[in-house]
Each structure stands twice: as C-alpha cells, then as structure tokens.
Amino acid sequence: MPLDTFAHERPASSAGLFELAPAKINLALHVVGQRADGYHLLESLVTFADMGDELSFCLADEDSLMVSGPFAPALSVGVEVDNLVLRARDLLRDCLLKSSQPAPPVAIHLEKNLPVAAGIGGGSADAAATLRGLLRLWQAEIAEAELLALALKLGADVPMCLKGEALMATGIGEDITPLPELPSLALVLGNPLVGVATPDIFRRLATKDNAPIGQIAAKDWMPLLKTLRNDLEPPARSLVREIDQISNMIGGEGALLTRMSGSGATCFGIFPSADMAQTAAANLCGQKPDWYFQAVQTVGRKSGETS
Ligand SMILES: C[C@@](CO)(OP(=O)(O)O)[C@H](O)COP(=O)(O)OP(=O)(O)OC[C@H]1O[C@@H](n2ccc(N)nc2=O)[C@H](O)[C@@H]1O
Numbered sequence: 001m002p003l004d005t006f007a008h009e010r011p012a013s014s015a016g017l018f019e020l021a022p023a024k025i026n027l028a029l030h031v032v033g034q035r036a037d038g039y040h041l042l043e044s045l046v047t048f049a050d051m052g053d054e055l056s057f058c059l060a061d062e063d064s065l066m067v068s069g070p071f072a073p074a075l076s077v078g079v080e081v082d083n084l085v086l087r088a089r090d091l092l093r094d095c096l097l098k099s100s101q102p103a104p105p106v107a108i109h110l111e112k113n114l115p116v117a118a119g120i121g122g123g124s125a126d127a128a129a130t131l132r133g134l135l136r137l138w139q140a141e142i143a144e145a146e147l148l149a150l151a152l153k154l155g156a157d158v159p160m161c162l163k164g165e166a167l168m169a170t171g172i173g174e175d176i177t178p179l180p181e182l183p184s185l186a187l188v189l190g191n192p193l194v195g196v197a198t199p200d201i202f203r204r205l206a207t208k209d210n211a212p213i214g215q216i217a218a219k220d221w222m223p224l225l226k227t228l229r230n231d232l233e234p235p236a237r238s239l240v241r242e243i244d245q246i247s248n249m250i251g252g253e254g255a256l257l258t259r260m261s262g263s264g265a266t267c268f269g270i271f272p273s274a275d276m277a278q279t280a281a282a283n284l285c286g287q288k289p290d291w292y293f294q295a296v297q298t299v300g301r302k303s304g305e306t307s
Pocket residue numbers: 026029038039040041042044118119120121122124154155156157158171172173198199202261262263264
C-alpha cells in the first residue's frame with residue numbers, strides 16, 4: 001500500500017474535524033523591491049472570503065489524502081506528492097516528533113472548491129488549514145512564532161492564510177499587521193479558468209520599486225482602495241487576455257471597483273451589497289457558463305452596505 005492514497009471520489013463519509021481554507025483576496029498589491037534571493041518585497045492589503053476549500057481530518061490506520069470537488073481534476077497531474085496539504089502534514093509531524101509529541105496517521109479529505117493557480121491562494125489556504133486542523137486533531141502545541149516559521153517554509157502566503165483575517169502584509173508577504181477596521185465587503189470573484197504560474201508573472205514585472213501603500217489610516221475604505229493598485233495586473237493582463245474581458249464583465253454588473261487578486265487570473269468586483277453581488281454572479285454565470293463566478297462576503301468589521 002502506498003503511504004499516501006489519492007483519489008477524486010468523495011469518501012463515503014467526510015466526517016471528522018473540519019477546517020475551512022478560505023479564498024485569499026489581495027485588495028491591493030504593491031511591489032516595492034526585490035530581495036537578493038529573487039523574492040519580491042510587497043505591500044498588500046489582504047482579506048479572506050467566507051468560502052473556500054473544505055478539509056476534514058480523521059485519525060486512521062495509515063496516512064491518506066482524498067480529493068473531491070469541482071476543481072479536484074485540476075490537481076490531478078503530479079500533485080500526489082507535491083500537494084501542499086501533504087507537505088504541511090509532513091513538516092508539522094517532523095516538527096512535533098522533535099519535541100516528542102505524537103503525530104499519528106491521519107486520513108485527510110480535501111474538497112477542492114477553489115480554482116487552481118488562480119491568485120486566490122487555494123494551495124496556501126489548504127496548507128494553512130492542514131496546520132490548524134492537525135494541531136487540533138493531534139492535540140499538539142507549538143509556539144506561534146515556530147508555527148509561522150513553519151508556514152513560511154511552505155510558501156510566502158501561508159502565514160497570512162493561517163491568520164485568515166483582514167491584514168496588511170509586507171516583506172515577502174510574511175510580515176503581518178491585522179486590520180480589524182477593514183469592513184466586510186460584498187465581492188464577486190471571476191476567473192476564466194486559465195491557470196497562471198506565479199513566478200511567470202513576477203518575472204514579467206517591468207518595475208520592481210513601485211510607490212508603497214504606506215500608512216493606512218482609512219475611515220472611508222472605497223476612496224482609499226481606488227487609489228491603490230495591483231502591480232502584478234499589467235504583466236498578468238499581457239499574458240492572459242481574458243483578464244481584460246472578465247474585469248469589464250464584472251464592472252458592467254455595477255461593481256464599485258474591479259481589480260485582479262494576487263498573480264491572477266482571478267478578478268474581483270466590490271459591490272454595494274451582498275444581494276447585488278449575488279445577482280451579478282448569477283448574471284455572469286449565465287453569460288459565461290464555462291468560467292468561474294462566485295459571490296462572496298469577506299471577513300471583517302460588519303458595517304452594513306458598502307458606500
Ligand atoms: C502573488 C501572491 C500575492 O499574495 O499570491 P498568489 O498569486 O500566489 O495567490 C503571493 O505573493 C505568492 O505567494 P506564494 O504562492 O505562497 O508564493 P511561494 O510559493 O512562496 O513562491 C512562488 C514563487 O513566486 C515568486 N514570489 C513569491 C512571493 C514573493 N513575495 N515574491 C516572489 O517573487 C517566486 O518566484 C517564488 O518562487
């Protein structure tokens with residue numbers, strides 16, 4: 001028997017300890033420099049959706065990972081060993097065994113609801129949810145700084161996904177300042193289902209020392225967000241021509257603002273209300289049934305409707 005079994009069928013029961021791996025949304029992303037190792041220095045205003053991949057964890061006789069859901073097929077090639085869920089499990093187990101904490105075999109089920117290589121951090125969110133879930137399942141303890149360091153080994157976005165709250169990320173994405181004042185927003189996410197490799201987009205950047213976001217002291221978030229950008233948008237638009245189209249389609253439904261998240265190709269629109277976002281997503285699905293459109297509400301301070 002292989003150590004990790006991998007299948008796309010939903011298991012008979014997905015009972016077990018549950019973790020949501022919410023979609024990450026970069027409301028703004030400024031590239032402000034580059035480190036000697038090639039990683040880029042960012043300032044990014046990040047929030048998280050109320051939906052995402054869904055993971056469950058059960059103690060078992062042997063380790064396994066089962067993947068189901070609409071985007072499971074997108075993970076089918078070569079990801080049996082590379083899956084960030086397995087990398088997170090193995091890294092955490094190694095770390096716990098060093099402090100003599102037990103980390104017995106576990107059956108993991110991943111319901112892949114988020115498009116893959118889409119700029120909304122599905123893999124990073126899965127890795128973070130695995131760390132959170134296994135710590136609970138194994139009733140293990142680890143200092144927060146050590147956990148964040150472990151998360152960073154899995155990817156620059158994994159520490160922020162561990163937090164799952166509105167925040168400002170600096171450094172390569174790992175320096176996190178919570179932004180509890182950021183309101184909950186009604187968004188529509190749209191993706192043409194063209195996967196984008198993050199390194200390709202960073203490589204195509206024309207300028208790496210762009211104007212920073214700087215101090216945030218906002219009361220009126222919409223005017224502030226309109227002054228901010230995603231510096232990865234021009235290189236992504238030049239690579240994936242559908243980004244123009246999807247952004248215009250979301251804008252045409254009455255969004256107050258449209259932007260791309262992360263390295264793309266997912267674009268989002270901010271809508272005045274959850275009802276308007278739901279209607280817009282339904283209209284967009286009707287126009288392009290083969291693309292991905294999803295209305296979401298982001299985490300954050302509840303402040304009624306977006307102005
Ligand atoms: C661009 C962002 C914005 O939130 O999101 P996604 O588009 O991936 O969702 C992130 O910075 C992605 O973070 P993550 O996907 O965890 O990146 P990693 O696995 O650590 O790195 C993948 C590759 O992206 C590039 N990279 C990543 C982060 C960064 N600050 N500078 C970089 O240059 C490097 O080429 C690296 O080899």
